[in-house]
Amino acid sequence: MELTAIAQWLNTTFAGYDYAILQALHNLAEAAGGFFTPLCRAITLLGEKGILFLVLGIVLMLFPKTRKAGICMFGAVCCGALITNFWLKDFVARPRPLTVEPFRTWWQAAGAYAESEYSFPSGHVTAAMAGVTALVLAGKKPARWWAYLFVAAMGVARNYLMAHYPSDVLGGMIVGLIAAAIFKKHNYIRNYKKCKKGAIAGLITTAAIIVLFGLMLIISIL
Secondary structure, X not given: OOOOHXXXXXXXXXXXXXXXXXXXHHHHHHHOOOOOHHHHHHHHHHOHHHHHHHHHHHHHHXXXXXXXXXXXXXXXXXXXXXXXXXXXXXXXXXXXXXXXXXXXXXXXXXXOOOOOOOOOOOHHHHHHHHHHHHHHHHOOOHHHHHHHHHXXXXXXXXXXXXXXXXXXXXXXXXXXXXXXXHHHHHOOOXXXXXXXXHHHHHHHHHHHHHHHHHHHHHHHHO
């Protein structure tokens, strides 16, 4: 498979960085006998398609005190998804680590599932970073900074399962930050008295996404 210029640059520039981290996680997986694999799968599932943060954003929108945070979170995650899944992944077209050795062997040793689509940037990490950053920017309590631990856990989980290179995780963090900053700066919904309509629209949108995802899953099984 012929790589794009950007994918080739990523593979060359971050070769040492990516290899060192993935090797360390592979050694951890072997030493622990796959103990962490179920945990990493569970963390990955929480970040699937950004559904967790979309639903959380809608829930926050339903209450006046958290409405602003909910709007920012929902908008930032949607913005990040558009940038990552509908543009960057196909534009960069970087194959996942499991397509080349020794990462393919390490992926098999980790007991992870095969994943399609391209690798850069990580969509899971993009959603997590966008959602958490939006929550931090919209809130006034510094305690929300601890939520970045979830972003770190998501990045480690994706690397442990060999689903992404560490540089893909870095890319996802950057895109997530940009998405949250864009939505916060422009503040598309200024009249918070109308946020109930936004919450209802968001709920319908998310429900449609969940139904579509469920149908695709059923079709793939059949």
